[in-house]
Amino acid sequence: MRAGLAMLLIGIAVQSALARIRRSGRPIAAVGDGQAETAETLVKLADANTRAALAQLPPGFTVLTNLNFPTVNVDHVVVGPSGVWAMETQADPGFVEERAGSVWLNGRPMYRDPRRQARAAAAAVADLLERETGARWWVEGLVYFPNATIGRNQPASRVVGSPQLLSRLHLAAAPLDTDEQSRLLRALSEAQGPTAARRGAELRARSAA
Numbered sequence: 001m002r003a004g005l006a007m008l009l010i011g012i013a014v015q016s017a018l019a020r021i022r023r024s025g026r027p028i029a030a031v032g033d034g035q036a037e038t039a040e041t042l043v044k045l046a047d048a049n050t051r052a053a054l055a056q057l058p059p060g061f062t063v064l065t066n067l068n069f070p071t072v073n074v075d076h077v078v079v080g081p082s083g084v085w086a087m088e089t090q091a092d093p094g095f096v097e098e099r100a101g102s103v104w105l106n107g108r109p110m111y112r113d114p115r116r117q118a119r120a121a122a123a124a125v126a127d128l129l130e131r132e133t134g135a136r137w138w139v140e141g142l143v144y145f146p147n148a149t150i151g152r153n154q155p156a157s158r159v160v161g162s163p164q165l166l167s168r169l170h171l172a173a174a175p176l177d178t179d180e181q182s183r184l185l186r187a188l189s190e191a192q193g194p195t196a197a198r199r200g201a202e203l204r205a206r207s208a209a
Helices: 002-025 039-054 115-131 162-171 176-193 196-208
Strands: 062-068 073-080 083-088 093-101 102-105 139-145 147-151 159-160
Touching: 039 073, 039 083, 039 162, 062 176, 073 115, 073 176, 083 115, 093 159, 115 139, 115 176, 139 162, 147 159, 159 162
Parallel strands: 083 139, 093 147, 139 159
Antiparallel strands: 062 073, 073 083, 093 102
16 A cells, blocks of 8 residues: 555656646657657656656665765765665666667767766765765666666666666665665765755655655
8 A cells, every 4th residue: 555655646746747847838758759849858857757766666775866076966876775876867868778888879879978977976975985984885886867768788787777777776786784774874964964964864764664
């Protein structure tokens, strides 16, 4: 029953986000269509779909959103039994695949490889955790395309779409026990300031429910 209620709330949230876009007067493209009128529309669709996907994570996973560092902004940090993940979200629609050492979008290599951004995000989070805890922790960088279809790739690929996201987050990069997760979440929340600390506490409470 709780799971059904959660899915209902997710659906309402997504529909509300899409309704706001409709009221703006801009046409909306279905996810994966590869067509949309503005970059703003794609970003809003990506945000709604990312929130909906991450809300399906089971208890034990905590999501921190929009962590700012001097050299990089990290869209999401996920902490759970499988480890710590730094997520870079790409709003581009279409068909994405990894080949020839780069990420291709709709048959062409992307101008900027988003995996570099994900690696930079992971390094920033790892550095923060080391400063706050005095120990080095492994942080996995992940590129998420909520509006695109992902071509066949390796199980441990750093590039995923909506169908692969949850299973990828369950694939342990560096397993953490409950005490370690709490320690890292406290470090992340406190380092990002009072607002992030409150948000982190709320998310931890939700994960434990």
